[in-house]
Amino acid sequence: MTRMPDTDVAIIGAGLAGLSIATWLAESGDGATLPRVTLIEPRLEDANDHTWCFWDQQPHPFREAICHRWPRWRLHHKGQVVEREDQEACYAMISEDALSTTASRKLQDVNEFDVKRGTYVRSISPGRDFLDVNTTLGTLEARLVIDTRPPSLSSLSRQQGMWQVFHGLELEVPGHGFDVTTATLMDFQPSTDSIDFIYLLPLSSTRLLVEWTCFHVDRGAPTCRDLLTPEGLPNRLAHWLHQRLTGWTVIRHETGCLPMMPVRPPTLDSRYLAAGVRGGWMRPSTGYSFETCQRGARAVSGQLLQAAATGRWQLSAPRLRGPVLHWMDKVFLHALRRQPERAPEWFMQMFASTQAAQQRRFLGDTPGWLDMLAMMRALPSAPFLKAALAMAILPTGR
Ligand SMILES: Cc1cc2nc3c(=O)[nH]c(=O)nc-3n(C[C@H](O)[C@H](O)[C@H](O)COP(=O)(O)OP(=O)(O)OC[C@H]3O[C@@H](n4cnc5c(N)ncnc54)[C@H](O)[C@@H]3O)c2cc1C
Numbered sequence: 001m002t003r004m005p006d007t008d009v010a011i012i013g014a015g016l017a018g019l020s021i022a023t024w025l026a027e028s029g030d031g032a033t034l035p036r037v038t039l040i041e042p043r044l045e046d047a048n049d050h051t052w053c054f055w056d057q058q059p060h061p062f063r064e065a066i067c068h069r070w071p072r073w074r075l076h077h078k079g080q081v082v083e084r085e086d087q088e089a090c091y092a093m094i095s096e097d098a099l100s101t102t103a104s105r106k107l108q109d110v111n112e113f114d115v116k117r118g119t120y121v122r123s124i125s126p127g128r129d130f131l132d133v134n135t136t137l138g139t140l141e142a143r144l145v146i147d148t149r150p151p152s153l154s155s156l157s158r159q160q161g162m163w164q165v166f167h168g169l170e171l172e173v174p175g176h177g178f179d180v181t182t183a184t185l186m187d188f189q190p191s192t193d194s195i196d197f198i199y200l201l202p203l204s205s206t207r208l209l210v211e212w213t214c215f216h217v218d219r220g221a222p223t224c225r226d227l228l229t230p231e232g233l234p235n236r237l238a239h240w241l242h243q244r245l246t247g248w249t250v251i252r253h254e255t256g257c258l259p260m261m262p263v264r265p266p267t268l269d270s271r272y273l274a275a276g277v278r279g280g281w282m283r284p285s286t287g288y289s290f291e292t293c294q295r296g297a298r299a300v301s302g303q304l305l306q307a308a309a310t311g312r313w314q315l316s317a318p319r320l321r322g323p324v325l326h327w328m329d330k331v332f333l334h335a336l337r338r339q340p341e342r343a344p345e346w347f348m349q350m351f352a353s354t355q356a357a358q359q360r361r362f363l364g365d366t367p368g369w370l371d372m373l374a375m376m377r378a379l380p381s382a383p384f385l386k387a388a389l390a391m392a393i394l395p396t397g398r
Helices: 014-027 096-107 233-244 290-310 323-338 340-352 356-363 369-377 381-393
Strands: 006-010 037-041 051-055 065-070 072-078 080-085 091-095 113-117 121-126 131-135 136-148 163-171 182-189 193-205 206-214 249-260 272-273
Touching: 006 014, 006 131, 006 290, 006 381, 014 037, 014 096, 037 136, 051 096, 051 182, 051 290, 065 080, 072 340, 091 096, 091 193, 096 113, 121 136, 136 290, 163 193, 163 233, 163 272, 163 323, 182 340, 193 233, 193 290, 193 340, 206 233, 206 249, 323 381, 340 369, 356 369
Parallel strands: 006 037, 006 136, 037 113, 072 182, 136 272
Antiparallel strands: 051 091, 065 091, 072 080, 121 131, 131 136, 163 206, 163 249, 182 193, 193 206
16 A cells, blocks of 8 residues: 655745745645645744835735735935836735735645644654655655755855845834825935945835835955844934934834845755745845746646646745846846946936836746846946856855
């Protein structure tokens, strides 16, 4: 008799990628076609310390969870402003709470799905017939494993990128005066060795999310951790707030340290797939991931349905970014590392010389050839040619 594993698919981590894959799968299959899925997550509850922003330009199962939309976005640098508007596909926000409530609602009646919270995965190894997922509650046998745990430091190409470190506050500020239809993506701030800017989202006429963001090259010190101590970014943000606003109340914090660099996803065999940031789904040059994560989740859910239908239990990494975009990102990061002081000027030029739709497609990882060409033409050729050459000569990007 054929032996049955504990589950067909173990999804490790119920963050953005894990919940997206499970929800896409639940929406595209039914009891007759779905594999049995176990979602494993150490956190008992969400901390609601994340919001995801993205251009709402592709189908996804979380539309009803969107809490804000901004048809305009802008950049500031030294008194100059670039503003773009696109009523067709707004810049949108989903909170962690809303995403996980929507996912839970869509998954709760699906008998094939089991969510194990309070469970930590220690390791994954190939067993005799299945993959063994070693957890704090014992070993689980699975035909396939999708691993969305954060990437290990050794899988990051740290010499080819930067860290995006940010500290943000959601504030109640009556009469803040910012236009609630416009998201400020970058308001550049003076800095000596990193690229610093304020990211400001007006959530209502009395509420703001304000973040101090820093693109920082890892050269030993300061580290991400140093930047997030009270003397680091929180202090820079407090200083900025005291200059601009009065009478605010802090509602919640939002802090992060994202690897803006290529990721080498770990491999095991064709029954294992690294997904989310671990699988390189986050865009290295921006730290955006939501849209690409939805495309990845859709592709993986298709593979899972196929595997359940055919009995061929295997997975392959979905192709989420073309080679040209991948190369452009590497050159861009290389140029930023070489000349961080010129970054504000380059970002301003790029946004001033391209159209709103080109920008949202490019940042959402779905640019056409003309969009990529427009972005290249918007940037000064000399520093980027030099960066491309240096990259070709020194592939590690040192
Ligand atoms: C504060 C913040 C704001 C962000 N804002 C945006 C944004 O506006 N737009 C955007 O596109 N991107 C944004 N990002 C970047 C990116 O979209 C997020 O990091 C996103 O959550 C990545 O999804 P993920 O599933 O790969 O990782 P996560 O969402 O971090 O999920 C990983 C999951 O794995 C679990 N886990 C960890 N260890 C184990 C273990 N041993 N066993 C089992 N499970 C484990 C974790 O608890 C977690 O739930 C933001 C990131 C942060 C940190």
